[in-house]
Amino acid sequence: MQKTMKAIVKAEAAEGAELKTVPVPECGAQQVLIKVRATSICGTDVHIYNWDEWSESRVKPPYIFGHEFSGEVVETGELVNNVKVGDHVSAETHIVCGHCPQCMTGNAHICRNTEIIGVDRDGCFAEFVVLPSENLWVNDPALPWDEASVQEPMGNAVHTVLSGDVAGKTVAVIGCGPIGLMAVGVAKAAGASKVFAFDLNDYRLELAETMGADRPVHSMHEDPLTVVTKETNGAGVDIVCEMSGHPVAMNQGFKMVTNGGRVSILSLPVRPVEIDVTNDIVFKGITVQGITGRKMFQTWQQVSGMLSSGRVDVKPMITHHFPLEDFEKGFELMLKGNCGKVILHP
Known part of the structure; x- marks a missing residue:
């Protein structure tokens, strides 16, 4: 077994990252050592890479970042009995305490003591990663490494879209980054009658249409509220999935949702957003839900x-695919x- 590995390290409290040679992590009694086969870049990783206000307040360099991956178990601790060497795995990246009120009542995804790999502790932008065995999800060996690596972010999309009834309803996905794109596919699979996809990027709007969007909308070329009003006969959309984090787009989401509808927010605005609570929430009688992580492990099953x-x-x-060395x-x-x-492929 090799003693050192390549890893992308957030070396200091500044923009960028470095490829370094670091020790391979040791495997504890209830932990598993995994050879990373594929790891995908998340929007959170971009926040950390850029070193914005959120990451400055949360992240403590130096450490290895990255949290979405698939890999192969190469070593298990002496107390591990749920996975074995050779298993193909991905991981629930929220490491929870198991004893707070949320964990004790089946809501571990909002554990008050959550630590996230690649954010609060070393992550998976590396050749190897160590995790608690209870966080692992065993994959079908037939599932390609790259597709297996995006299950964690797909879980965010599933949790956002399926936090209420979807079948037969109209859905707006605001922000067509990777999770937004997956949300489009999930909404269609769940029986949405029409899916609107909003973004400012033509490339991603084309991807949204490929993923199943019925009405891609470039929000600088068409007014989102006018489009929704016209195509829902003035009613508004039943469900808004907010993935952009942009204050203007978020406000448009609250204005386009129908009375009694739902707004599920996964995005992370970097600063406070002003919302018209009286007219866009209270008088409309809507449900607003913050989405964090994935329900453990209901969302993974979905x-x-x-x-x-x-x-x-x-x-x-x-x-896109790159070797780990070409992370930039x-x-x-x-x-x-x-x-x-x-x-990225280590």
Whole structure:
């Protein structure tokens, strides 16, 4: 077993990252050592790479970042009995305490003591990663490494879209980054009658249409509220999935949702957003839900089922592959928005 590995390290509290040689992490009694086969770049990783206000307040360099991956188990701790060497796995990236009120009542995804790999502790932009065995999800060996690596973010999309009834309803996905693109596919698979996809990037709007969007809308070329009003006969959309984090887009989401509708917010605005609570929430009687992580492990079962059944095909939104050494090219694409999901291969 090798003693050192390549890893992308957030070395200091500044923009950028470095490829370094670091020790391979040791495997504890209840932990598993995994050889990373594919790891995908998330919007959160871009926040950390850019070193914006959110990451400055949360992240403590130096450490290895990255949290979406698939890999092969190469070593298990002496107390591990749920996975074995050779298993293909992905991971629930929220490491929870198990004893707070949320964990004790089946809501571990909102554990008050959550630590996230690649954010609060070393992550998976590396050749190897160590995780608690209870966080692992065993994959079908037939599932390609790249598709297996996007199950964690797909879980965000599933949790956002399926936090209420979808069948027969109109859905607006605001922000067509990779998770937004997957949300489009999930909404269609769940029986949405019409899916609107809003973005400012033509490339991603084309991907949204490929993923199943009925009405892609470039929000600088067409007014989103006018489009929704016209195409819903003035009623508004039943469900808004907010993925952009942009204050203007978020406000448009609250204005386009129908009375009694739902707004599910996954995005992370970097600063406070002003919302007309009186007119756009209270008087409309809508449900507003913040989405964090994935329900453990209900959402993982849903993701696995959608992929294995072919109801959601994530291949069109996986657009680029790079070796780990070329990570800067991947981040450059993410920053420009001229990509879907970018996969790094250690």
